[in-house]
Amino acid sequence: MLLADYHVHTGYTVDVKENVSIEAYLRKAEKLGLVEICFVNHLEFHPVKGLVKGATIFPDQIEEFIDEVEKAKANTSLRVKIGLEVTYTQRFEKNLEAILSQHESSFDFFLGSIHYIGNYAVSPAFSTEFSEEIFAKFDEIKIYQKYFDEVIRAVESQLFDVLAHPDLIRKIAVKHYSREIDSEIYLDMIWRVLDALDEYNVGLEVNSAGYRHSIGDCYPRMEMLKAARKKGIKVVTIGSDAHALEHLGLKLEKAVEKLKLVGYEGFYVFEKHKPRLFKLGIE
Numbered sequence: 001m002l003l004a005d006y007h008v009h010t011g012y013t014v015d016v017k018e019n020v021s022i023e024a025y026l027r028k029a030e031k032l033g034l035v036e037i038c039f040v041n042h043l044e045f046h047p048v049k050g051l052v053k054g055a056t057i058f059p060d061q062i063e064e065f066i067d068e069v070e071k072a073k074a075n076t077s078l079r080v081k082i083g084l085e086v087t088y089t090q091r092f093e094k095n096l097e098a099i100l101s102q103h104e105s106s107f108d109f110f111l112g113s114i115h116y117i118g119n120y121a122v123s124p125a126f127s128t129e130f131s132e133e134i135f136a137k138f139d140e141i142k143i144y145q146k147y148f149d150e151v152i153r154a155v156e157s158q159l160f161d162v163l164a165h166p167d168l169i170r171k172i173a174v175k176h177y178s179r180e181i182d183s184e185i186y187l188d189m190i191w192r193v194l195d196a197l198d199e200y201n202v203g204l205e206v207n208s209a210g211y212r213h214s215i216g217d218c219y220p221r222m223e224m225l226k227a228a229r230k231k232g233i234k235v236v237t238i239g240s241d242a243h244a245l246e247h248l249g250l251k252l253e254k255a256v257e258k259l260k261l262v263g264y265e266g267f268y269v270f271e272k273h274k275p276r277l278f279k280l281g282i283e
């Protein structure tokens with residue numbers, strides 16, 4: 001099956017394995033038979049500390065990242081795209097807007113992510129203990145609600161093409177509670193997310209990293225995908241969220257399988273922020 005991995009990290013942050021390089025990813029992608037790859041690196045303002053070395057690409061490194069990807073295009077037959085995975089934090093929305101608008105035309109794709117609930121890290125790549133404090137403070141339903149509240153704000157900011165790992169909160173919540181939240185409660189909460197995606201014309205990522213985060217599933221749950229299809233959310237992308245060479249393309253076939261199951265005829269790829277349908281089994 002021909003696939004495109006639209007969520008691949010190459011460096012600048014400490015969560016990316018040191019041995020990765022754009023070149024190495026491209027060789028691996030060729031071996032895997034991917035036809036398109038989109039490199040994204042983290043742009044993140046920590047909700048309290050702002051730009052933190054090791055947790056984000058710095059604005060003055062963005063040109064270097066663009067050059068690196070541009071050079072790599074010469075040595076491969078793959079279609080190579082470039083994007084950023086942007087952690088949305090409301091406090092720094094204006095800063096993000098300034099950076100993104102300055103570089104918009106050099107990028108194909110902006111993924112919007114929620115990695116914090118208030119000041120608490122949801123994806124504990126950089127601060128493990130911090131995420132544990134959420135569970136002491138709020139109950140399960142409240143934690144999910146708060147997460148999706150942040151997601152909705154991110155979508156409403158209109159800074160992004162696609163919403164990354166829409167229910168990443170499960171990365172820590174499923175582990176903590178040893179279960180998924182009740183399906184009906186989940187469905188009630190995610191309708192508001194889908195409304196926002198629809199209203200602001202933002203796409204949805206099916207992220208296969210959940211398989212290596214030991215939840216044995218993609219982000220989002222099937223319930224959300226099914227509902228997204230019903231709602232008429234057209235633009236869906238797939239990504240492995242690779243932070244190491246061995247993550248590239250991992251379980252993307254599962255993401256595609258889920259898309260097919262709910263009736264999508266393909267996924268989308270981007271060029272200069274314009275989505276294009278990549279029909280399954282055709283390209």
Ligand SMILES: [Zn+2]
Binds near residue numbers: 115123
């Ligand atoms: Zn992320």
Ligand SMILES: [Zn+2]
Binds near residue numbers: 007009085
């Ligand atoms: Zn990522």
